[in-house]
Amino acid sequence: xxxxxxxxxxxxxxxxxxxxxxxxxxxxxxxxxxxxxxxxxxxxxxxxxxxxxxxxxxxxxxxxxxxxxxxxxxxxxxxxxxxxxxxxxxxxxxxxxxxxxxxxxxxxxxxxxxxxxxxxxxxxxxxxxxxxxxxxxxxxxxxxxxxxxxxxxxxxxxxxxxxxxxxxxxxxxxxxxxxxxxxxxxxxxxxxxxxxxx
Numbered sequence: 001x002x003x004x005x006x007x008x009x010x011x012x013x014x015x016x017x018x019x020x021x022x023x024x025x026x027x028x029x030x031x032x033x034x035x036x037x038x039x040x041x042x043x044x045x046x047x048x049x050x051x052x053x054x055x056x057x058x059x060x061x062x063x064x065x066x067x068x069x070x071x072x073x074x075x076x077x078x079x080x081x082x083x084x085x086x087x088x089x090x091x092x093x094x095x096x097x098x099x100x101x102x103x104x105x106x107x108x109x110x111x112x113x114x115x116x117x118x119x120x121x122x123x124x125x126x127x128x129x130x131x132x133x134x135x136x137x138x139x140x141x142x143x144x145x146x147x148x149x150x151x152x153x154x155x156x157x158x159x160x161x162x163x164x165x166x167x168x169x170x171x172x173x174x175x176x177x178x179x180x181x182x183x184x185x186x187x188x189x190x191x192x193x194x195x196x197x198x
Contacts (some may be wrong), residue, residue, distance in 0.1 A: 025105030025154040025180075027185045029136065035148055037112050039196035042076040042104065042143075043067070045093055047137075052121035052173075054094075059118055059136065059177050066181035067114075072195050076108050084108065098146030112149075113141040120155075123173050130171040132158035134180060152187070156180050164188035 043064050048056035062150055067073045082092070084104050096104060101113060116138035123132045133156070140150040158170035161179065170176045189195070 025152050025184050027187055027191055028151045028153075029149075029191070030151065031147065031149045032110055032144070032192060033140065034144075035039060035194060037140070037194050038073045040066070040076065040108070040110050040143075041073050041112045042081055042108060042110045043078075044081070044095065044113055045114060047093070047095065047117045050120045050122075050135075051184075052123070052168050055118045055121035055173075058173060059121070059134075062174060062177040063138075063181045066178060070185050072185070072189065072193075073108060076110060080108060081082060082157075096146075101141060101146035102132045102144065105146075110168050112143055112144040113190060114145075115139055115141065121173060124197075130158070132170060132173050132176045134173065134176050150188075152184055153185055 043060065046056040046063075048054075064075060064078070068075055081104070083090060084107055085096075088096070088100055088103065090100060095115060104110060105113070106153055116136055118134070118136050120133060120135040122134075123130065125131075135155040136153075137156075138152045139148055141147065142149055156176060156179070158172075161168045161170050170179060180183045
């Protein structure tokens with residue numbers, strides 16, 4: 001009986017480990033990043049392609065905070081970016097054109113832009129459990145040309161982090177966004193993102 005229970009536990013652990021391994025962020029490198037890419041970075045508004053109200057704003061705030069916490073990026077103040085958006089008459093939720101990006105980069109001294117799409121964000125309660133999920137794409141753009149350099153796809157559910165029984169499960173979208181942001185930032189530096197040494 002103990003042997004059968006042990007086999008079931010080992011099988012579950014192997015299944016869980018295999019499931020986690022397939023869900024890591026995926027990075028597509030289109031062009032190499034410029035030298036000192038993480039110095040003077042502007043985070044543009046994220047686009048909400050899903051149906052969760054204010055999902056893009058939520059992720060934008062959490063992701064920006066994690067970039068600052070990592071101490072490897074120098075972010076342009078959000079207020080400075082908003083001011084230029086107004087001057088160029090860009091709607092706050094719109095993505096600037098290549099020409100507008102060049103103007104913004106020139107005025108703020110930006111080397112890189114970060115933006116992306118929230119493809120799916122969901123939080124639902126079922127009995128005592130809360131199920132969270134988030135799917136997104138984050139993109140790096142060159143400040144001088146506005147061209148796309150890197151693209152990162154990431155998809156997670158709160159239950160993906162369960163370790164034993166229900167421990168480790170992430171029950172809030174803020175917590176899930178924070179965890180996923182950290183995973184993405186870690187991946188970027190593993191793949192050769194140049195640290196800001198200024």
